[in-house]
Amino acid sequence: MPRPPASESDPGPIGQRVAVGLSRVGVALKAQAWTQAGPEGVTPTQAQALVVIKAAREGLRLDRLARQLGVTAPTASDAVAALVAKGFVRRERDARDGRAVALRVTPSGDDLARRVAVWPDFLARAVDALDESEAVVFLRGLVKIVRTLQEQGAIAPQRICVACTHFRPHVHVDPARPHHCAFVDAAFGDAALRLDCVDQAPATVAAAATIWARWSGAEAPARAEGGTS
Ligand code: SF4
Structure with missing residues (x-):
């Protein structure tokens, strides 16, 4: 028996199709992040880390950064080490706990964080296709x-x-x-x-x-x- 045309077959649960759509957006974000990160001399993870550290007004501890990024502590540690070596982040004593270390952006890190924070603008322009x-x-x-x-x-x-x-x-x-x-x-x-x-x-x-x-x-x-x- 011939298969019905795709347009007439059951498209499956809407939740699954929404999830597929979101995963496509995720792919676009990842691709865009690599395109934009390369010329700045950082990886997408380092760029994301910089934005998160800048947003924390009181400084940010490494374990919290890892949670915010959804990565392991070693991955966050590698990203921070690279950002420190490039002069974008500095480690300071945490004002709330003298035994802990807080991460802060340097002035050049602050500039870079501002630039990388607008990368999702390409997505915002796509969202403009929706009416209000x-x-x-x-x-x-x-x-x-x-x-x-x-x-x-x-x-x-x-x-x-x-x-x-x-x-x-x-x-x-x-x-x-x-x-x-x-x-x-x-x-x-x-x-x-x-x-x-x-x-x-x-x-x-x-x-x-x-x-x-x-x-x-x-x-x-x-x-x-x-x-x-
Ligand atoms: S209610 Fe919303 S806008 Fe107001 S402080 Fe909380 S998160 Fe911010």
């Missing part, structure tokens, strides 16, 4: 995927709104800006959700679970008294 409502839905989906990966221990805790002690989901009646950031004391909507906010303060496990349930709709929203913003 599609982009918001996509962002919500990404937030859920990132948070789930975090819960599974597949990635280190990320600086996301939905795990932030300052995040108050669905406390305003304005459907465009129903959430509140207590850090800046301002209302905002899903379109402004952050995936890497420098002001994020991790919520406790219990508080994060409550925040998640309210934001994702599993729990009735807690409207602020007279909240209208």
